[in-house]
Structure formats: structure tokens, C-alpha cells
Amino acid sequence: MLKVKKILISQPVPSDPHSPFYDIEKKYGVKIDYNQLIRIDPIHALEYRTQKVDIVKYSAIVFNSRHGINHFFRLCKEMRIEVSSEMKYFCTSETIARYLQKYITYRKRKVFYPVDGTFESLVALMKKKPEEKFLMVTSDINAEKYWAIFDKYGVSVDRAVMYRTVKNLSADSPLDHDMFVVYTPSGVNAIKETFPDFEQGERIFATLGATTAQAAREAGFRVDIEVPSPQYTSISAAMDDFLHENHKRIRH
Numbered sequence: 001m002l003k004v005k006k007i008l009i010s011q012p013v014p015s016d017p018h019s020p021f022y023d024i025e026k027k028y029g030v031k032i033d034y035n036q037l038i039r040i041d042p043i044h045a046l047e048y049r050t051q052k053v054d055i056v057k058y059s060a061i062v063f064n065s066r067h068g069i070n071h072f073f074r075l076c077k078e079m080r081i082e083v084s085s086e087m088k089y090f091c092t093s094e095t096i097a098r099y100l101q102k103y104i105t106y107r108k109r110k111v112f113y114p115v116d117g118t119f120e121s122l123v124a125l126m127k128k129k130p131e132e133k134f135l136m137v138t139s140d141i142n143a144e145k146y147w148a149i150f151d152k153y154g155v156s157v158d159r160a161v162m163y164r165t166v167k168n169l170s171a172d173s174p175l176d177h178d179m180f181v182v183y184t185p186s187g188v189n190a191i192k193e194t195f196p197d198f199e200q201g202e203r204i205f206a207t208l209g210a211t212t213a214q215a216a217r218e219a220g221f222r223v224d225i226e227v228p229s230p231q232y233t234s235i236s237a238a239m240d241d242f243l244h245e246n247h248k249r250i251r252h
Helices: 020-028 045-051 066-078 094-102 119-127 144-153 185-194 210-218 235-249
Strands: 006-009 031-034 038-042 060-063 088-091 134-139 157-167 179-182 204-208 225-227
Touching: 020 031, 020 235, 038 066, 038 185, 045 066, 045 157, 060 066, 060 119, 066 094, 066 134, 066 157, 088 094, 088 119, 119 144, 144 157, 157 185, 179 185, 179 235, 185 210, 204 210, 204 235, 225 235
Parallel strands: 006 031, 006 179, 060 088, 060 134, 134 157, 179 204, 204 225
Antiparallel strands: 038 157
């Protein structure tokens, strides 16, 4: 087994000096690099209007990321759209659902998410609400797989592209880390597309969210740490336990 000494986390450098990632660095003597792997660029009102998707005609919005939530409410504000208090929201995980509290008064009867955090389970929930008119907020890429699942369940959903996902990883960057902590399917795709010949070997892959884990496996990676799980709700706690065992077994 490889001793983990260098870690890549696909998040910005933590602004909180008490971040558990800083504690992990000190506790295990590892080096953590931060690289978001992707950049999110907004689509503004003028360009959005060319899609001819009228938000007020929908009774339910589908989100698969916090980016989608941020850009949905940003565009609504930019276009002076008042979102109905009766709007329902369907999210791929509880974490994403809870993030809605930044913008709305959170009510359980208005917010839905699957217990297991998988997209297919979310669509199964949507299937039980045939009276709703669904709109899913997406980036400009990798949305086809979602509509394949909608078709499988016979759920009609329209698409609104509200932001772009741009790779933020250079092929000149050394990919010499022992552990990769990836937060989004787009981050997985950025690694795969930028380094098509990358071989995981003994290196550790940690993922946050069921869709990220699924994307990693589909890209041919072995997922060694998957959060959430029955044991962990926090990626830092899962890393801490893994590194404790890893460093205990391998002294050098």
C-alpha cells in the first residue's frame, strides 16, 4: 500500500483558519494542494433569453449542485423574476437541499431529495409528482445522462442552461499526488479529459456525493473513500480515519 504524503483537494484554499484540512496537514505531515479543477462561468440574462425557457411557467426546479442553485437565483434577480413561494425544489442530496436555505425559507413540503443521494432515486421521487412541471438547471455540458434517466422513468423535464463549466486544469500541471479528493462529476471529467492516460494504480480516490462516485467509476477510477456513507457524512472525517490507518500501517 502507498503511504499518502501529498493530497489534491478539488476546492479553493479554505478561508477558515480552523478548517479541518489544516488540522489534517499538521497531524499527518501531509501536503495538501487545492485546485478546483473546473471554473464556473455565469450565463447572463441576454444569452439566457435565447433559450426561450420561461421560469415562471414551471412549478418545480431540479438541482444537482450548489452551482445550479446560485445561478438560478442570480438569474432570477438579474431578470427581475419573483420566484413563487409555492415553487417546489427537487435536489440530488440533502446537502444540496439544505443549501437552498441561503435563498428561501426551507419547508419540507416544498423540498425533496432521495435518502441515498442518487440521481435515479431522485427521478423516482419526481415520478410520484406527475402534476408538476419540471425544469432542471444545468451547466452547458454533460447533461445528456440525466435525460436518459428521465426517459427511463417517463418523467418530462425541460432544461435551462444557466452556467458554463470550464476545465481549470492544465496538462502541464504535475499529477503526482497520492490522494485525490474530488467534489463534483465535472472535476472527475477534468482529470480524465486532461490526462487521458492517467493510471490510478495505488493512488487513493475520495469522492463527495453519489453522482461524483458514479462519475469516477464510469471514468475507470477505483473509489476508495465515498462520502456520504453510513459511517461518514464529512469528507474530512473520512480522510482523517483513512490517513490514521494508512500511516499506522506504513511507517516510511
